[in-house]
Amino acid sequence: MTNAHHSPALATPVRRPVNLSRRGVLGGALGAFVLGVTLPGGPLRAQGAAATITPGTRVRAFLDIRPDGTVRFRSPFIEGGQGIFTAMAQIVGEELDSDPARFEVEGAPPGPDYLLIGGMRFTGGSMSVRMSYETMRRLGASARVMLLQAAAARLSVPVATLTTEPGRVVHAASGRTLAYGDLAAAAAALPVPRDPPLKAPADFRWIGKPVPRIDVRDKATGRARYAIDLTVDGMLHAAVQHAPRLGMEPGPMANEAEVRRMPGVHSVHTLPGAVAVVASSWWRARRAVETLSVSWTQAKPGTAHAMPADFSSDGHRARLMAASGDGVAYESDGDVAAGLRGAARVVEATYDAPHLAHGQLEPPSALARWNADGTLELWCPNQAPEMFQTAAASVAGIAPDKVILHSPMLGGFFGRHFLYQTANPFPQAIRLSKAVGRPVKVIWSREEEFLRDALRPMGVARFRAGLDAHGLPVALSAVAVGEGATGRWFGRPPNGVDSSAVEGIAGKPYAIPHRRVGQIHIDDPAIIGFWRSVGHSMNDFFYETFFDEMADAGGQDPYELRHRLLANSPRHRNLLEAVADLAGGWRRGPYTHADGSRRARGVAMASPFGSEVATMAELSLRGRTLRVHHLWVAVDPGSVVNPAIVEAQIRSAAALGLSATLVEGVVYSGGVPQARNFDAYPVLPPDRMARVHVRIVESGAKMGGIGEPGLPGVPPAVANALASLTGQHVRSLPLSRAGFV
Amino acid sequence: MDLTINGVTQRVEVEPDTPLLWVLRDTLGMTGTKYGCGAAQCGACTVLVDGQAVRSCVTPVESVASAAIHTIEAVETDPVGRKVVAAWVEQQVPQCGYCQSGQVLTATALLKQTPNPTDGDIAAAMVNLCRCGTYEAIATAVRKAAGA
Ligand code: FES
Ligand code: FES
Secondary structure: OOOOOHHHOOOOOOOOOOOOOOOOOOOOHHHHHOOEEOOOOOOOEEEEHHHHOOOOOHHHHHEEEOOOEEEEEEEEEOOOOHHHHHHHHHHHHHOOOOOOOOOEEEEEEOOOHHHOEOOOOOOOOOOOHHHHHHHHHHHHHHHHHHHHHHHHHHHHHHHHHEEOOOEEEEEEEOOEEEEEHHHHHHHHHOOOOOOOOOHHHHHHHOOOOOOOOOOOOHOOOOOOHHHOOOOOOOOOEEEEEEOOOOOOOOEEOOHHHHHOOOOOEEEEEOOEEHHHEEEEEEHHHHHHHOOEEEEEEOHHHHHOOOOOOOOOOHHHHHHHHHOOOEEEEEEOOOOOHHHHOOOOEEEEEEEOEEEEEEEOOOOEEEEEOOOEEEEEEEEEOOOOOHHHHHHHHHHHOOOOHEEEEEEEEEEOOOOOOOOOHOOOOOHHHHHHHHOOOOOOEEEOOHHHHHOOOEEEOOEEEEEEEOOOOOOOOOEEEEEEEEEOOHHHHHHOOOOOOOOHHEOOOOOOOOOOEEEEEEEEEEOOOOEEOOOOOOOOHHHHHHHHHHHHHHHHOOOOOHHHHHHHOOOOOHHHHHHHHHHHHOOOOOOOOEEEOOOOOEEEEEEEEEEEOOOOEEEEEEEEEEEOEEEEEEEEEEEEOOOOHHHHHHHHHHHHHHHHHHHHOOOOOEEEOOOOOOOOOOOOOOOOOOOHHEEEEEEEEEOEEEOOOOOOOOEEEEEEEHHHHHHHOOOOOEEOOOOHHOOOO | OEEOOEEEEEEEOOOOOOOOHHHHHOOOOOOOOOOOOOOOOOOOOEEEOEEEEEEEEEEEEHHOOOOOOEEEHHHHOHHHHHHHHHHHHHOOOOOOOOOHHHHHHHHHHHHHHOOOOHHHHHHOOOOOOOOOHHHHHHHHHHHHHHHO
16 A cells, blocks of 8 residues: 555544543444445545544553553554564553553454544555554553553542553552552543643653564464464365456366365365365365366456456566557656757666565465354454455445454565455355355465465556756656556546556656656556555666666766755755665775675665665676675664664565565466466575665654565665676566576 | 374374375364465475474375474474574564474574584575565574574
């Protein structure tokens, strides 16, 4: 997700706590609210009492303090490796005055209390902390005030005479202390205060500190439980075989009777676009379903997103490349046509990037159970509980309040677990569970996952730059061709441009007098989705690599040219200098390193998700063997909650960026993806990882995102370094396709 | 057939060519061992078989019927495993965590065989995929565990 065209709807108003603590709408009753998501950009409408709930204010919807003082916290955001559970514990714990290490955090159920992203909820767009920071601080502070008030009543002293230290209320005058765990029940009965005092940042004990992550030990000992690990009593296992091309439907199964007799098989089913076997173990189900010989019928004409039998990556790329014209203007400054006409020299180049798979290591799964009371219980990986609840209700044919949705920890996501219709297994689990009258867990094999993942779109960008007599750019025209993920799933502005198709080409800070960014929309025949850093994942590669072509054409050093064009953008210029400093200075090369290798460096800037990033790469080449030795990343997210988590996220994003740069690309031919596992779709292995060096610059600007911003600078920094070494600009990713291995 | 897992022998009724991974996960309910690819590509399913790191997704259960199998559930009962886990916590290695059962056991197997590995030994042994890119932290943690 991105700051898309509906970004105004995503602005977080400052929320004041309201007293709803006595309405008795917690626990099971929460499910009584009927939620309807109106998209794009519309507010989520909650009916009944829910309409009066201000998200992020009702302390009891979030917090239980147990008698032993541990804090159970229901997080509005889902943990998938980005450290959000720890960040929430830090933010709330800071104001509550409770050690984050004493928090047990879980994903919150669907409900109006948790709609903290402008009236909606999802975990994405690098938004979680920045959108909820003030609200979560206030929540923790409210809870602390309630504890203080309960203690004042218990001790019969004025509340003003009390203070707190982690986990307890202190009456300094008498030396008496009361543990939070002993006060929690009394405190919970009190009204939520209106304006709890917040700590001064100078007094922060945990915010801004590298607090250890609360889930690391469980993850190092196999105790962390993901959706794929869950079981319930009486559960059966299911495996599926999808139609080779989306839109085809299962016809007769020649060997169905034989498959029914395979060990452990309970039953064989047809589903929309798939067949399934339900069995006593997943392995038996899988073996049986893959033995089924299914004749698939062709997609009916008009089937939405039916995959054409002749679809190929090469064909689609050629189609995007062939699109002519300047497209719909998204961003414009000066007069680019006049600027190009008046230029001493014009540089042109066209770039492209392939579809990408998420490749999160946990394959998708879903566990469904129909309960005796008519409710449907669902456990499935998801980044947007309310949207999944609504969608599950419609598959099940019941009201949303009858769907009890659990949102387990995610074994990686990178955008994989949004609602993508054909890319989520939960509808299959719901139907199979209904059909067999028992709980069913569906797991997609890795092969099925590669067949049905929602891919990062393919994209092409055409650039024309006009240089003056000194080789300095005076005009830049960019046209992005393709389709953006935000537009696909949340609607495109009529006659407008989906910002996720141009972000990273648009919004660049360089002072070039005549600029225009246009977009030509061409439907992507694949199911596309959000992939870590969304449009930035390719658009910054396009722009920043073309920048170096432009610099070379004008005889300019690429670092110096950036520095010069950022003269009026002190935040960016600082960051560029910071990354050079981190790298021990800018030197483009090629130069000979102490180990004898010929090395060069490349640099790139990016402005993703409210943060600013400058990236530098150093690499060497031996023959066609490319080695990225170092990545230096300077990131300015304004301010940070946990520098250790920020650094880990930058490293993680850099690794994924490097993977996309070097080796990744989905290839379709004849309407089917050629790779169905990691053997044919390589992802970055350990021996191709670079050393990543991170510098966090806290400029004090508005807080930006962290999960994605480390990625976009990596592909162009590496490609630019490669061009420094070879003199050739590679205009297409991954570099392995240009023969660099 | 009988399997000896984490020192306990138990009887399982499965087809002999069932991958060990699914016997662990579905038959025995030991879900610490993860399914990532099913094709010996990622290492998420790594367990120890007679002390060797083995990819259980492609290991027919009949082939390990007389072996000592150790899984992540028992990693801290082994002194080397305990050191590895401690280093993993100290270095804050995991992100999503999904690959980490396999990473921890692979590191444990390495250090049991090569208590003082060179960087080359570490690179040669620690080949499991991590989509979250925790590779640098993994290598650092292995070095720390070796030194501990
Ligand atoms: S699941 Fe066994 S190697 Fe990937
Ligand atoms: S920590 Fe997520 S795959 Fe390794």
